[in-house]
Amino acid sequence: MTKFFIIGLPRTGTTSVSVALLEHGFKVAHQAFTKQAFELADVISDAPCFSDYKQLDYLYSNAKFIYLDRSLESWVPSMQMLLSRMLVHLDEKKGRFHPILKRSFKHSFGVGEVDEPTNTQHLMHCYQAHKKNIFDFFSDRNDFTSIDVSKDGALSKLLDFMNVEDNANFEAVQLNFPHLNSGRRVASWDEYKHPNKISANAAGPEKRKYFDYKLIS
Secondary structure, eight states: OOOEEEOOOTTSSHHHHHHHHHHTTOOEEESOOBHHHHHHOSEEESTTTTTOHHHHHHHOTTOEEEEEOOOHHHHHHHHHHHHHHHHHHHOTTTOOSOHHHHHHHHHHHOTTTSSOTTOHHHHHHHHHHHHHHHHHHTTTOTTEEEEOTTSTTHHHHHHHHTTOTTGGGSOGGGGSOOOOSOTTOOOHHHHOOOTTBOOTTOOBTTBTOBOOOOOOO
């Protein structure tokens, strides 16, 4: 089965997309840190996908990639809120978050390298640079699409891209993304129960061996 990687930055709708795809029969990992999580999931979103899309494109030659767009006016304050909660846990030595999550945030937002990672101008630059790099990398390819989850028809467009055969059988109300993690909410994925959810730290034959995250320049 084709692998799908959601490569939009945090706070662009990764949770909403992940939950919607669970309901359409996909096995989904919202973040994946072990080799087994990547093997088990049909769809992987968030870290490390938004930082490691080049490596994933190399490792999974038949994969498809989905970029999530969002207006800077709404994304920046949402990202500032998220970082204000996460920074203490992203500390390279003392933070409790997974090393791969720390590395993804360091790579994409300069966490641990810049004095003020929540600065508005800095975040705008991070977003624009990430978007440009992705569109340059996937230029003129048919295994890539971009959606804005706030737009009408976005879920229908995504399901068409993923070749979901029963797309046309769903009523219009079912073809809208669930509105999750709005405002200051950040934990909707953990609270959402579904048998198709794949743990980011799934253990397999190699225990919890990390995903091979060496970046390709």
